[in-house]
Amino acid sequence: MKTTATTIVRWIGRVETGLIALLVLAMVVLAGAQILLRNLFDSGLSWADPLLRAMVLWAAMLGALAAARDDKHIGLDLVTHFVHGRARRVLRVVTLLFAAGVSAAMAWYGIGLVQLDVASGAATAGIPNWLVESIVPVGFGLLALRLALHAFMPARSDAPALAPELP
Template sequence: MPQRWLDRLHRVEDALLAILLGALLLLSVAQIGLRLVFDSGLDWAEPVSRAGVLWLALLGALGATRTGKHIAIDALPRALPAGAHRPLWAIAQVAAAIVALWLAWLGVGLVALEREAPVPFVAGIPSWVPMLALPVGFGLMGLRFLVAACLPPPVVVAMGEGTP
């Protein structure tokens, strides 16, 4: 049963990424079309696009964390015997979780500072709302790294083995 819920969560994450990417593409094409045809544009398109790219980047990083496709240094596990992979994997995942959760904490502080003196973002939305991407994205990544620390490490091909 938990695997079914996890699969649903992954589908929702993938759908959110696809919808956000599609919306950003549509907004950009509309903005280009309006500028070419009517010599005008949408005043709110640029800040919304910037915030959308921030959310897209962090949600994409969250997806990469889920699939193990994030940037990682894997030279040490390749050089060590197979028995050392599990503890190294757990240590690396916990270290990544600490960094991600620290960045989430800094994001909370940034949002709090912005809430003290908010400026309008677009159409009555305060400027701190799009900044929620930082604590949400990094917080979820940190949780994902902690979960990964409890799971078995991926299979690592030792140096000198396999295809070049």
């Protein structure tokens, strides 16, 4: 029987995946329209390039969250080829907690970045810079939380991160 927590976690995963797909689709459409406008009509949308840069930032942060969710994040796993059992599990906990700490620090400094932009009132293409950059502290904060939680959960696979499909 599925627990409420499992249902919520799956629902959050679907929302994340849907947001990433929608964001990537919007980026492809907007970039394609910009290319067509420039090449066929010698014009373009003045707000498209800054918006595309912001969308790439958001897609990268949401992608990092999805990768951490599925234990597919980038990792240096050379040592895991030489250790097994309890030592491997301990190393996994240590590395995930270290990554969570680094992500938490990035979130903390991201808050400072957003505060600077709120104070400056700067905007690009009518969108306040602080709003675009708010994904940095929010994304890294959520990443820190997810990595810390994964440190104490069983690994989804014993396969190395670079070859997850291997048995």
